[in-house]
Amino acid sequence: DSGVTQTPKHLITATGQRVTLRCSPRSGDLSVYWYQQSLDQGLQFLIQYYNGEERAKGNILERFSAQQFPDLHSELNLSSLELGDSALYFCASSPRTTEAFFGQGTRLTVV
C-alpha cells in the first residue's frame, strides 16, 4: 500500500457527461501528480500541483481540469467525456523532489 488513496476505483459513465476523480496523497506529501494510462498512449503526464499551486502541465485536454485543496487532496474533473477518454487515471504524490508514490488508479469507462 503506497498510502495514496484514489476514489472511486471504477466509474462507468456516458459520453458527454462530467466526472470528478479524487485523490488523497500520503500524509505530508505536498506534490500531487495526475496521469492517464491507456493502451495506445501509455502513461501520460497530465498535471502536477505543489501545495495548492499548479507546478507543471503536461498533455492535459482543455476539457479536463484539476485542483489541489488546502488539505492537499486533489480532484481531477473530466467533462464532455468522449469514448477515447476511457483509461486508467492515476494520482501520485511526492514528499519532495525525488520519488513519486502512485495510487491504485480509477478505471474510467465511457460508453
Added chain:
Amino acid sequence: GEDVEQSLFLSVREGDSSVINCTYTDSSSTYLYWYKQEPGAGLQLLTYIFSNMDMKQDQRLTVLLNKKDKHLSLRIADTQTGDSAIYFCAESYYGQNFVFGPGTRLSVLP
C-alpha cells in the same frame, strides 16, 4: 521533448537474471526510476538513482546508469514468477513532470 524508450517484452526462466534496458534523451534528468505494475494495480516504486551515481544495489535489484550514453538498466537476480509484471523506466527533473517509458512486460517461465 523528453523521450524514454524501452523494449516491450522480455522472457526469462525462473532462477535466471533479468536485465531490462531503458534509454532516455533528456540530459537534464536528475533522477531515474524503475516502477513495477502488476495486473490491475498501480505503479509500485522499486528503486531510483540520482543522475550523478552509476550504480545502486538493493537486495535482488541492481540499477546501472551510463549517463554518457543515457542508458539505464535494471537487473533482477534470481528472477521468480512473482516478478512477472510490467516494468516502467522514468525520469524527472527534481520531481517535475515524470516522463515514463512504454513499459517492458517481463514474463517469467517456470
